[in-house]
Amino acid sequence: MPREAFERFRALVLREPELQARLRDVQDPAAFLELVVRLGGERGCHFTSEEVRAVWQEARRTWFERWP
Amino acid sequence: MTMDATLLAEWFPVRVHAREGGFDVEWCHLGGQRFTEPFFDDTIQRRLRYPFNWLFRHQTSLDELAELEALSPGLPPTGLIFHMSRCGSTLLAQTLAALPRNIVLSEPAPVDTVLRARWGEETPTEEQRIAWLRGMVSVLGRKRHATERHLFIKFDAWALLQWPLIQRAFPGVPWLFLYRDPVEVMASHLRHSGAHLVPGVLEPALLGWSPEQLPGMPREEYGARVLASLCEAALGAWESRRGPARLVEYRELPAVIPSLYSELFGLELSGEELAVMREAMGKDAKNPALPFEDDSAMKQRALTGPAREAVERWVRPLYARLETARRDMRRMG
Known part of the structure; x- marks a missing residue:
């Protein structure tokens, strides 16, 4: 499941400041997505840039829906 | 706490969300980014230009903030800024933020959410809300630069409606209330309304009203009565003050700022810092590319009809009381 793979990668990033430093x-956007896919793949978390883009869009939608 | 606190060292709460049985805090990586934009949310938006901050966020419970406060406390507040809205509070905050030794939180949304947590689906006790407020301010006030020494919080205008709780959370911390001729405040809101002047945004209970009072209330009257509530809360806070406090009228800005810094907050200014402050004082706070201009005369002309009548009826008497209290304060030194 790609989403599950991205969630595993997300958990990894949140635990590893060195990995954060490479991404933040x-x-x-294009360079970022390419890097996320590559770093994820290097750690056995396989997903595509389109799948990451969908997660990003979902995060944006939630953020604006919850605007105080 | 469930999370390793060291992982949150460069992360800051940006939102608080209600969930079943409690509240969650969403954390964003700010690194060394100082809060120098006119509003807290502007600084967050700046960080959101980086895709990383959309995809990678920590999450904790609100209760965990108290544990973080104990593990890694932020700077204690040096000063609290309250205001009537549209009265120069952003100029004041920006002038303070111009000095690298100051952390200035300007209307931080997570603080507002914590303060208003009582009116959601949850009904936390006052003690809980005080602990959350202290925890949130402590976490937001963590030092990220060696130069940082002081923490100032400019609250949302309506925060003063909860003065007793804030006073209990931060006893003895110097505070000020900034206000302006209500005609000019209302004229500004008519051009671009602040959230608190839109009926339904603030919970009626916060204003001491019953929900039945709202339907049918003209918009002008609603706005004027909200402003009146803020002034009334300020007068109540002023009359019950137990520590250093000042009432500041818009016309005193920006010249009064250096003396507030030294006399109210008890901080010395070097010649270099005074020069930095004076430069910030000369800018339009919400658009620093433009110089600061007093637009009082234009706003006085702009407000007519029912809006002006509502202001004169509901807010003017309270403004007059604030002015009397301010004159008394100056007379007594």
């Missing part, structure tokens, strides 16, 4: 200052 990338502003270009």
Whole structure:
């Protein structure tokens, strides 16, 4: 399940400041998605950039729906 | 706590969400980003330009903030800023934030959510809310730069309606209330209404009203009565003050700011810091690319009809009382 793979990667990133440091200052969306997919794959978490983009869009939607 | 606290060192609460049986706190990585934008949310939005911050966020319970406060306390508050809205509070906050030794939280949404937690589906006790408020402010006030020494919180305008709780959470912390001729405040809201002047946004109980009072109340009257409630809360806080406090009228800005810094907050200013502050004082706080301009005369002309009548009826008497109290304060030194 790709979503499950991304969630495993997300949990890994949240536990590893070094991994965060590689990802957090990338502003270009395409470069960021490519890096997330690559770093995920290197750790056995296989998902596509489209799947990550969908998670991102969902996060944006939730954020604005919950706007105080 | 369930999470390793060291993992949250560079992360900050950005939202609080109600859930069944409690509240969750969402954390965003801010790194060394100082809170220098006009509002807390502007700083968060700036970080949200980075995709990382959409996809990777920590989550804790609200109760865990108290544990974090004990493990890694933030700076204790140096000053609390309350205001009537549209009266120069952003200019004041931006001037304080111009000094690298100050952390200035300007209307932080997580603090507002904690303060208003009582009016959601949950009904936490006052003790719980005080613990949450202290925990949230402590976590938001953590030092990230060696220069940081002082923490200021500019609350949302309606926070003063909960003055007793805030006073209990931060006893003796110097505070001020900033206000302005209500005609000018209302004129600004008519151009672009603040959230609290939109009927239904603030819980009626917060204003001491029953829900039945709202239907049929003209919009102008609603807005004027909300502003009146803020002024009334300020007068109540002023009359029951137990520590250093000041009433500040918009016309005193920006010249009064350096003296507030030294006389109210008890902080010395170096010549260099005064120069930095003066530069910030000369800017339009919400759009620092523009110079600060007093638009009182324009706003006085702009407000007419029922809105002006409502302001004169509901807010003017309280504004007059604030002015009397301020004059008394100055006379007594």
